[in-house]
Amino acid sequence: MANSPVVKKVAKKTAASADAQKPAQPITTMSVIAPAMAWLIPGAGHLIQKRWIRGVLLMASIISMFVFGLLMQGRVYRPNGGDILDILGFVGDVGAGGLYIVTRAMNWGPGAIAHATADYGTKYIIVAGLLNFISVADAYHIAIGKKP
Amino acid sequence: MTLELSHFSAALLFSVFASVVFGITQRNTARDQIRYGLYCFAMFAGGIFVAGWVMWLLRH
Numbered sequence: 001m002a003n004s005p006v007v008k009k010v011a012k013k014t015a016a017s018a019d020a021q022k023p024a025q026p027i028t029t030m031s032v033i034a035p036a037m038a039w040l041i042p043g044a045g046h047l048i049q050k051r052w053i054r055g056v057l058l059m060a061s062i063i064s065m066f067v068f069g070l071l072m073q074g075r076v077y078r079p080n081g082g083d084i085l086d087i088l089g090f091v092g093d094v095g096a097g098g099l100y101i102v103t104r105a106m107n108w109g110p111g112a113i114a115h116a117t118a119d120y121g122t123k124y125i126i127v128a129g130l131l132n133f134i135s136v137a138d139a140y141h142i143a144i145g146k147k148p
Numbered sequence: 149m150t151l152e153l154s155h156f157s158a159a160l161l162f163s164v165f166a167s168v169v170f171g172i173t174q175r176n177t178a179r180d181q182i183r184y185g186l187y188c189f190a191m192f193a194g195g196i197f198v199a200g201w202v203m204w205l206l207r208h
Contacts, residue, residue, distance in 0.1 A: 054181075057168055062165070072151050117150075117153060124158075135169065135173060137173070148177070
């Protein structure tokens with residue numbers, strides 16, 4: 001009886017309405033600073049919350065991926081209103097935060113069509129940015145107590 | 149300075165970095181993070197081999 005589909009459906013509906021009545025997460029200083037730092041410097045959002053190992057590993061992985069992408073002569077996208085893939089490339093690149101800012105300032109990443117590995121480099125740079133977006137979300141969840 | 153990697157090396161290196169990030173961000177405890185990271189790496193690496201052989205089959 002307790003496992004009947006009707007009972008399960010009612011229990012699910014009750015749980016859903018209980019969730020809807022939960023108070024919204026309070027906006028704390030750390031819940032703003034941690035994601036901002038995480039975007040600017042990959043891994044820093046975890047480091048400032050004293051998650052040392054996670055922060056160092058994230059920092060090493062994302063920065064290495066970005067730097068390897070540049071070393072493979074990958075292209076760094078600029079803000080553009082053109083092809084959808086170019087726009088997505090820009091969105092991915094900008095996820096790397098400070099790395100993207102420094103790269104644009106130094107005019108690195110023009111992309112070398114002559115090199116076969118340049119395409120890999122371009123993808124490395126984009127994915128480094130996308131992985132940093134995930135890292136930013138993780139830092140935020142730690143800040144609001146949703147994750148240890 | 150240019151880094152030139154083989155297709156396989158580039159894909160494997162990509163797998164390592166992506167697996168580390170996935171493992172850390174998608175699980176809560178250290179043990180689960182390591183296990184999931186290794187699982188992701190196995191999937192990436194396996195996918196590389198499978199994709200390579202599929203391409204070989206398509207070619208021949």
